[in-house]
Amino acid sequence: MLEIKNLHVKLEEEDKAILKGLDLTVEAGKVHAIMGPNGSGKSTLSYVLSGKDGYEVTDGSAELLGEDLLELEPEERAAAGLFLAFQYPVEIPGVGNMTFLRTAVNAQRKARGEEELSAADFLKIIRAKAKSLKIDADMLKRPVNTGFSGGEKKRNEILQMAMLEPKMCILDETDSGLDVDAMKLVAEGVNALRDEGRGFLVITHYQRLLDHIKPDVVHILADGKIVKTGGPELALEVENNGYADILAEVA
Amino acid sequence: MALPQVKQSALEARLEGLSLPQTGAWLGMAQSDALTRLNAMGLPAPRDEYWRFTNPTSLTAPVPTPAALFSPQDEAPMFDALDRLKLVFVDGVFDADASDEIALEGLEIERLAEAGQADIHWAKDIYGKLEERGQDPVQRPLATLNTAFATDGVLIRATGKVSKPVQLVYLHQDENSDAILHHVIRVEEGAELTILENGPAAARFNKVMEVDVADRAEFHHVRTQGRDHERRAATHIFARLGAESLFKSFTMTANGVMTRNEVVIELTGDNANAHVAGACMGDGDFHHDDTVFITHDAVNCESRQVFKKVLRNGATGVFQGKILVQPGAQKTDGYQISQSLLLDENAQFLAKPELEIYADDVACSHGSTSGAIDETALFYLQSRGIPHAEATDLLTLAFLAEAIEEISSEEIADDIRDRLEAWLLRRRG
Ligand SMILES: Nc1ncnc2c1ncn2[C@@H]1O[C@H](COP(=O)(O)OP(=O)(O)OP(=O)(O)O)[C@@H](O)[C@H]1O
Numbered sequence: 288m289l290e291i292k293n294l295h296v297k298l299e300e301e302d303k304a305i306l307k308g309l310d311l312t313v314e315a316g317k318v319h320a321i322m323g324p325n326g327s328g329k330s331t332l333s334y335v336l337s338g339k340d341g342y343e344v345t346d347g348s349a350e351l352l353g354e355d356l357l358e359l360e361p362e363e364r365a366a367a368g369l370f371l372a373f374q375y376p377v378e379i380p381g382v383g384n385m386t387f388l389r390t391a392v393n394a395q396r397k398a399r400g401e402e403e404l405s406a407a408d409f410l411k412i413i414r415a416k417a418k419s420l421k422i423d424a425d426m427l428k429r430p431v432n433t434g435f436s437g438g439e440k441k442r443n444e445i446l447q448m449a450m451l452e453p454k455m456c457i458l459d460e461t462d463s464g465l466d467v468d469a470m471k472l473v474a475e476g477v478n479a480l481r482d483e484g485r486g487f488l489v490i491t492h493y494q495r496l497l498d499h500i501k502p503d504v505v506h507i508l509a510d511g512k513i514v515k516t517g518g519p520e521l522a523l524e525v526e527n528n529g530y531a532d533i534l535a536e537v538a
Numbered sequence: 539m540a541l542p543q544v545k546q547s548a549l550e551a552r553l554e555g556l557s558l559p560q561t562g563a564w565l566g567m568a569q570s571d572a573l574t575r576l577n578a579m580g581l582p583a584p585r586d587e588y589w590r591f592t593n594p595t596s597l598t599a600p601v602p603t604p605a606a607l608f609s610p611q612d613e614a615p616m617f618d619a620l621d622r623l624k625l626v627f628v629d630g631v632f633d634a635d636a637s638d639e640i641a642l643e644g645l646e647i648e649r650l651a652e653a654g655q656a657d658i659h660w661a662k663d664i665y666g667k668l669e670e671r672g673q674d675p676v677q678r679p680l681a682t683l684n685t686a687f688a689t690d691g692v693l694i695r696a697t698g699k700v701s702k703p704v705q706l707v708y709l710h711q712d713e714n715s716d717a718i719l720h721h722v723i724r725v726e727e728g729a730e731l732t733i734l735e736n737g738p739a740a741a742r743f744n745k746v747m748e749v750d751v752a753d754r755a756e757f758h759h760v761r762t763q764g765r766d767h768e769r770r771a772a773t774h775i776f777a778r779l780g781a782e783s784l785f786k787s788f789t790m791t792a793n794g795v796m797t798r799n800e801v802v803i804e805l806t807g808d809n810a811n812a813h814v815a816g817a818c819m820g821d822g823d824f825h826h827d828d829t830v831f832i833t834h835d836a837v838n839c840e841s842r843q844v845f846k847k848v849l850r851n852g853a854t855g856v857f858q859g860k861i862l863v864q865p866g867a868q869k870t871d872g873y874q875i876s877q878s879l880l881l882d883e884n885a886q887f888l889a890k891p892e893l894e895i896y897a898d899d900v901a902c903s904h905g906s907t908s909g910a911i912d913e914t915a916l917f918y919l920q921s922r923g924i925p926h927a928e929a930t931d932l933l934t935l936a937f938l939a940e941a942i943e944e945i946s947s948e949e950i951a952d953d954i955r956d957r958l959e960a961w962l963l964r965r966r967g
Pocket residue numbers: 298305323324325326327328329330331332341374
């Protein structure tokens with residue numbers, strides 16, 4: 288599904304390398320988790336994959352279903368099936384959440400040569416999905432993320448993911464700022480989307496989320512590289528002992 | 539004080555082609571009086587402080603710069619879908635045949651030239667009077683010129699809740715037309731009236747609208763200054779608001795080499811509300827100036843100024859806005875925001891927001907910003923699959939939203955949104 292090879296990324300504006308030879312493959316139907324110390328490059332990886340400006344790929348490759356991601360515009364990556372749930376979802380005053388979602392869904396359908404959803408069909412689908420994430424009608428009407436609480440923003444990210452039905456989902460610390468109940472809702476939202484044709488990359492600092500979204504593979508990212516890969520037990524090890532042991536072991 | 543020689547000769551040159559006001563009836567007297575006032579002030583000149591950001595030359599020149607006729611076929615005429623009473627002016631001259639029959643409960647409409655001959659008339663206390671009050675502390679000679687030389691216009695009096703909006707349509711059929719129109723509007727106590735205005739009007743258009751809103755009356759105004767690019771306009775609205783009255787005015791401007799819209803409002807009765815808003819989009823050789831002056835002279839009044847400008851490709855936007863709170867105008871709530879969205883590096887926005895407050899128990903705020911599209915928001919939209927151009931348009935419309943929200947009618951607001959969207963769509967690269 289997602290295949291990243293020897294990815295080197297530096298900041299465009301300054302001579303600062305952030306990703307330093309990252310290798311990672313996520314297979315369809317699998318959930319991979321990435322953990323790693325603050326500043327190790329997790330969000331940078333998610334941004335580079337989704338096409339944010341300001342980064343320069345100096346070496347390596349990233350493919351989604353065999354297609355070179357790095358060549359595509361952000362919107363083309365989305366239409367190709369990539370989705371990023373942002374660590375910090377963006378507030379957009381003046382653009383209604385519903386308008387935004389309908390524009391996004393239809394833009395992707397158009398890009399893939401599919402028929403656009405009618406307003407009525409869209410409404411039916413979004414109402415059902417919003418309900419299961421406990422997102423009320425008022426939140427759908429309000430401007431995108433504007434004035435949303437931290438937890439509401441994260442649930443809104445999952446709603447977008449549910450509506451767009453991407454093939455490859457990257458979740459950047461979607462659990463941070465969530466209370467216990469919201470965490471469950473979000474995990475249920477993710478689990479509902481799990482299927483054979485879909486891959487997940489879940490970036491998190493805590494085992495807690497992984498109790499609900501059971502990963503198949505856990506990676507440790509440190510200083511711009513995957514330094515260790517293992518099963519779910521690796522996350523437990525981080526939870527109990529922090530990163531010191533692992534980093535010492537690979538040094 | 540004697541007028542400087544340059545100003546004197548510029549005024550003489552301008553007045554040369556205009557026929558002197560007739561004396562006699564009330565209108566003639568008001569016009570002669572205006573001419574006297576005009577002679578004392580002269581015309582605006584490029585050095586004048588109030589014209590620092592906008593060059594008045596093309597608005598004051600003896601003859602107008604010709605403007606090519608333009609009638610877009612890709613859009614329905616503005617306000618066509620609404621049930622309204624339509625009054626048509628062609629190059630500044632009322633066209634009775636093209637206009638609707640004037641028969642609406644609670645509404646009186648007369649032509650300026652005819653009503654001006656009457657012995658007594660309600661408009662006598664307003665025509666040129668509100669304009670004259672608006673000359674202090676800043677002079678607005680183009681409005682005085684209008685009062686002195688207006689040849690047409692309508693006097694509209696609402697005595698009840700008027701069931702339909704009155705639409706003033708300004709058609710442009712002569713490339714050299716130089717139109718001077720003067721309307722007087724009186725909304726009587728407790729009455730409600732909506733005025734719609736649209737159309738290019740003339741190669742050069744000087745328009746004054748004096749609006750007297752009585753106690754507990756409501757006046758709503760939506761105007762669009764159309765897509766025709768070459769026309770030049772200097773417009774003034776002078777409004778006086780009675781107690782508990784409401785005044786709402788919104789203007790959409792798309793294109794136009796030269797537009798100066800002045801709005802002068804006096805809140806004279808307690809608990810009155812005045813909202814003025816504008817959304818403008820400029821592309822290329824475009825100059826748009828909103829000059830607003832709001833005077834609070836009563837207790838517990840609210841005023842809002844919301845002006846948004848989208849500029850690209852060499853366009854210039856200007857905002858001069860002032861809130862003046864007179865002594866004793868306690869509990870004033872004054873809000874003013876002027877913002878520009880610069881879609882490229884060749885556009886400019888010049889703003890002069892001002893507050894002048896002589897009362898101690900007031901809440902006034904003002905802000906002015908100028909910025910580019912928010913890259914973070916743009917990326918967020920793109921990451922959801924919305925193409926760059928579409929995402930930019932979405933953010934541009936979002937930028938204008940606060941101004942459009944000032945329109946009371948949802949139907950009209952939706953229509954304005956659609957037209958702004960279409961304007962953006964036509965410019966997609
Ligand atoms: N645009 C930028 N300008 C300057 N520094 C940047 C930029 N983007 C990333 N960095 C730096 O790159 C490093 C990696 O940042 P990144 O956000 O990817 O870390 P992270 O692993 O997601 O951390 P966290 O766990 O705190 O979210 C940090 O040192 C960060 O300061």
